[in-house]
Amino acid sequence: MTLKIPGFLLLIAGWILVIAAIVLLRLSGPRTAFVLAGVGVQIAGLVLVVRSHVSPREERP
């Protein structure tokens, strides 16, 4: 539960980074780099969200 909300916030933050890169950066190189950085943030968020939903094996119904 503690990881869930930060995880989802990272997912959204990564997406906003991607959008910001498109809007603010005109050169192809920096824009690509920031889009990739945004996706990297999203991957970190996805890891947190997934881990927050993995219950310990002994607690599964």
Add this chain to the structure above:
Amino acid sequence: MTESTLTLCVLLILLVPFAGAGIALINTGLGRSRSAAHSMLAALCAIGVAASVYFVSGFAVQGFAGRASHDLILSGKAWNLVAAEPFFFRGLDWNGSPASLAAWLQMFVVGIAALIPLGAGSDRWRLGAICWSTALLSGLTYPLFAHWVWSGGWLAQLGANYGMGHGFIDAGGAGSVHAVGGLTALSIAWLIGPRRGKYGHDGMPSAMPGHNAVLVLFACLLALLGWIGLNGSIALLVYGIAPGRVVLVGINTMLSGTLAALAAAAITRFRFGRPDASLCANGWVGGLVASSAASAFVSPAAAAIVGLIAGVLVIFSVEWLDLHLGVDDPGGAISVHAVAGIWGLLAAGLFARFPDGGPAEGQWLAQLVGVATLIGFVLPITYGLNWILNRLHPHRVPAEGERQGMDLYELGAGAYPEFVTHYDEFANR
């Protein structure tokens, strides 16, 4: 639109319900026999709710390219965010216009998106909650993302506004339909948890095989027909391909689906000693899903590669979710629709070749932005909406309902009243 194109489009749209029938039968066949009638009724209810809500408000949010929309100006470029259509299909001309055809097609397509989460919630998701969740999907999540992709929205305009290839392409619904449905399925699986008895005291998953492999495998053939209609009609209506190119769409769709199933058969044969029928079916549909991203814009060889890789991805994704992540997805909806759909979208960025001059520079970046939007916008919003709904109207049936089976508990009668109950399903493990 010429008369012949209109006729072809109508014929292709008429094939689309076969995709829905295929998914509904796969969900039912991969579930347990004591929930079979519930599963099919849930499919009909989901299609009904989806079509009704889409009629009331969905099309008003999605709209059609070239029609009224609400735009936001950012750094001098118009970001088309949401349609400005009236509710209840008012404003459409019923004369065979592309917008009216799109509205008709989308009523089927939104139903397909709504069927996908049912596979993940099999045997424990209440009918009332299914209807409410479907209303949220078809009234908000689906039409909003579909507007961005298919109705001249900001994702579609990434090419024109920012030089990213032809903008985000999704010529059959790999993202708008399948990834959206698959991510909703993931949210539902997380929220309602695994079926009772799925995991033993040691935490290891037990196999809960589907109750009717024949139904599942026959559904794959139905799905193939439906997918040809889906990929062909969307490519014609939204991307304006030449009618003759529908032949390429059909070939690519078939290649991708069949090779994905063969890849799944080979892998399961190699790993388990025998091909696994349900995983092969999952592979087949995963290949069809992956083909939906760009079947009109890739060569047959590329479609074959996309299908083969989709088949491999689906098999390992099913195992990973089940064994390591504790996600109980009886129909394989997350792997088949979300994982294969996202793979198809990324593959489109690598393999798409356009009739006006080969590969488009920056296409892969546009595809990546679309996938980031699915993960960073669609997943949080569908999870959040279903989390709120779960608080108001719990998704999961009580333990007694799971023990009896959804048919008896929610419908009062079983699908197969002459079957003998398998008592071992109730035994403590």
